[in-house]
Amino acid sequence: MSATTITPAAERRLSNHVSLSQTLANTFTMAHRGLIKIKRTPEQLVDVTVQPILFTVMFTYIFGGAIAGDPLDYLPFFLPGILVQTVLTTSIVTGTQLREDMDKGVFDRFKSMPIARIAPLSGALVADTIRYGIATVLTFVMGYLMGYRPEGGFGSVVVAGLFVIVVSWALSWVFAFFGVIARSASSVQGISMIILFPLTFLSNAYVPAETLPGWLQAFVGINPISHLVTAARDLTTHGTVGADFWVALLGAAVVVAIFAPLTVRTYMRRA
């Protein structure tokens, strides 16, 4: 043993509160933990690497001829759609991984340490933006390899990518909430897919809304995913920011405003 002596409890400076700066510092340390884990187990990136490649190629050649007459002509329409679909699906993993993580022994240590209670949660959300980034870049790269040349230019593509990442991050709070309340990781996956699957398919991501029956068009019109897709499409094809952009951002803000406090409160109670 080293000869250092322990400072007695009575002589320590103690505070029962966690400052905002400590919360931020703890969050980034936890995010760093997330990155280390990605580095240690790169196989957990399978979904954000294989899915963009597979889905982009697959759907372009399946639907391209039928919908646009030619896969190449379909790309400008379809790529923003599949981008949104891919990145949103990726954000489900935030919930499942959080659930798995919370069941691990190391969470007991986190809970017994004088750190911000929220840090393991907020850190995970921050680290996951890396995953969305990878999915976004790969989707655009696949498109480019297949001949996709967005008319909006490179700058608009970057903005569109960041825009989709921000909105997905907002939505990941919903899945984080499921992660906190669910009993198992697979149930998080299940609930999340049931919600996300119809939402992404019943939107204008794959086909123009005009081809759909009237009642479905009505739904597609109010589906927030449609606004997200339209906004991304405006950016990549025209380099313009329209009303849909702001509607989608507003929707994202509302989701965060509702689910962030809800998730945090539930998490604090359970953690």
Next chain:
Amino acid sequence: MSHNNEGNTMNTSSDWAVEAHGLVKVFGDNRAVDGVDLSVRAGSIYGVLGPNGAGKTTTISMLATLLKPDAGEARIFGHDTQREAQIVRQLIGVTAQFASVDEGMTARENLMLFCRLLGLSSAESKSKTAQLLEQFSLTDAANRTLRKFSGGMRRRLDLAASLIAQPPLIFLDEPTTGLDPRTRAQMWDTIRGLVHTGSTVLLTTQYLDEADQLADRIAVIDRGRVVAEGTADELKASVGSSSLQLRLENTGDVDDARRVIQAVLGVQAAVSPEATRLTAPMADVDRVTELLVTLRDAGIRLTEMSVQKPTLDEVFLTITGHGVEDEQSAEQSPEAERVSA
């Protein structure tokens, strides 16, 4: 439970590391902890002894702010575990029964993570990590992920992580369960070393000789309640100076034999879990001859007779009236493990 210093609650923060009163935790209809009182003097090693499922881990979890008690209250160095949870967390280190370290990272990454979370700078974290790895003989394995760690290494890393902030109170939940005898002895040395540096240690164990070896005071806990408390010697004295052990040839004679012992020695004999061995406190050695004669006259045949100095095993048996119920833990006595090691 009686304490010589009960009621002396004013003088809290310096004297008592832990004061718990009437802690209760209920899971469904299982009263896992059913009114536990504990007082641990600062600078001592305190052992909480009991079989699996007695409520040891639940008690520690409540003291360490991991679980909210359903009733009762606890103070750590005078700070309430619920109202001042964040302060309490600055004063404790917890080494849980199931290693609370991150499986997916290396030993070094784990310690770095905990250092950083505790607010150490990057450089401080590096030197602290290096120092702890060295101290716990983990330097060679520092860059391996924990999946490849043995149970003993994992436990050492877990303990190292609990010591980063040099907390004045350390909880060790079954620190040596599942360790081989050599590693166990090392862990004991480490625990003794901690107290030399001024820490208080509260450890749980199901090994009776571990509590005997390490702890200044022991609380025996059974079915969520403290059934005895005192120094190891006090507990042993409570069951008499030595005990007489009789092994019967015929287990059907157990009840008769107990009656004879009651009549001749005037004491209750405890029956071992396998019901072949009787243990009776032996206050008056002279009367043993009489007992043996009476047993022979009654036709109760013995296969073995021995006199034993009291062990905490008997203490447990005598206090609770039943053996260490979990057969696993009864079998896992150090002797049994030594054979397999």
